Amino acid sequence: MTCPVPYVAAMAPYTLADLGGDLISMAQNESAFPPSPKALAAAQDALTQTQLYPDPDWVDLRQAIAETHQLDPDMILCGAGSMELTGCLIRAYAGDGRAVLGTEYGYAFVASAALQAQAVYRQVPESGLTVSIDAILDNVTPDVAVVLLCNPGNPTGTMVPSVEVLRLRADLPEHVLLVVDQAYAEFCDASNDPSGIFALAQRGDTVILRTFSKAYGLAGARVGWGCFPPAIAAQVRKLLNPNNIAAVSQMMAAAAMRDRAHMQEIVRRTEAIRNPFASRCRALGLDVPHSHTNFVLLRFGSVDQAAEVDQALRRAGLLMRGMAGYGLPDCLRATICDAAVMERALSILKEALS
Incomplete structure (x- = not known):
């Protein structure tokens, strides 16, 4: 009988919500x-080109994101949802005796991604269902390679202000990669200016992830993106599936991003x-x-x-x-x-x- 490798056999499958x-x-x-009418119109246009492979470099989508958030398009990577980017980041920077540090009620997929990379996954306590920056810092051990912070949090919905995220990065060892998952950030951007968080990517040791699945109404299109330091982007790009985002999804996401x-x-x-x-x-x-x-x-x-x-x-x-x-x-x-x-x-x- 053909057998899987032991660590895969020992894993439980990632569990999505019971759809009932x-x-x-x-x-x-x-x-x-529903999503922007402009996104729906873009999808109709894209359907006439489905005999072609999608753009593997997401050029127009990256340009739309860069224009909207005043970012360098060369620092943007796109994935089939932010889940793909999360998994590739952990595979690239954890495993092989390296640990991933999350929080008590952090996104459950991180544990699965750590197992896939054969990395140790640890969670630190939250305080009142809210991330504690001090608890994260107190639990950084020499083997920690990646700290993953969901802000706002899922499933709590709570948030720590940007100044606390900046403090976390300032106090973490430079060799530790900080990944800030901002899947719900559009719901608080107006009161929590994201520019300082995006600027962290310029340091070379921080990645900011976002998605089109929530505020843009494109969960079915499966499009996520992140602001990456170039050196980290080069490593993660090796692990992304080529042509990972369908042409229809790319065009919908670009149109949605431009319809702020x-x-x-x-x-x-x-x-x-x-x-x-x-x-x-x-x-x-x-x-x-x-x-x-x-x-x-x-x-x-x-x-x-x-x-x-x-x-x-x-x-x-x-x-x-x-x-x-x-x-x-x-x-x-x-x-x-x-x-x-x-x-x-x-x-x-x-x-x-x-």
Whole structure:
């Protein structure tokens, strides 16, 4: 019998959210609103060229990102979602006795990526469901090669200000690669100027990752990007799949990036639903951290209560994301959907909690 290599055989597969069959999903952190009409028009144009391979250098997409964020296009790499970039970064810089350091409630895919690289993965405690920069610094041991910071955090939705991220980089050893995953940054860019974070890439030891899956409404297109120091980009590029982003996806993402007004309207409309929903959940007695994303974390009085509410929601045709896999079995994570779905969820929560 043909056998896999031992470390792969020992791995558990990465688990995505339970999509629940015919249930309305509030579990995937997808946008409640469709992408820019300009992105949809670009997709139609791209369909006439699908006999051709996509641009392996993402030239127009990189130019759109660079123009929008005032970056050097030569420092931008694009991936099939930011997951691909995360995995390649860890394979390039961890493993072989090198460790990856994350936080208690950091993005779960990082653990899988570390296993794929045969690297040690460690998590440091968070404080009040929020990243503690001091805890990260206190746990940097000589074998740590990569520190991965999700900011804003998933599944907590909480955020540390840019000044704290700058302090982290300043106090980390120079040989440690800092990766800042900003998948939800568009939801807080207006109040948390990202220019200082992007500037960290100029140091040569920091990478900033973003995605089109959330605020741009392109989760199905699978496009992520990052601002990379050139030396790091050269190494990661060796591990990226050639032609990794379909031509249709590239053209949609470039058009979406250039339509900033539409993205900002998605953010505004999402916040207009999210904030009242969170407030009303708090009024029901739930612990709900302030969210800087397109979801909210709901903390119940007990694990049993969270399970009972989960079942009540499922019976009503709704599916939130259980958080036991993140060490938060008393929590459910609710993606912000359209207003009617959120009202329906609130009604079920109120009935179940009463």
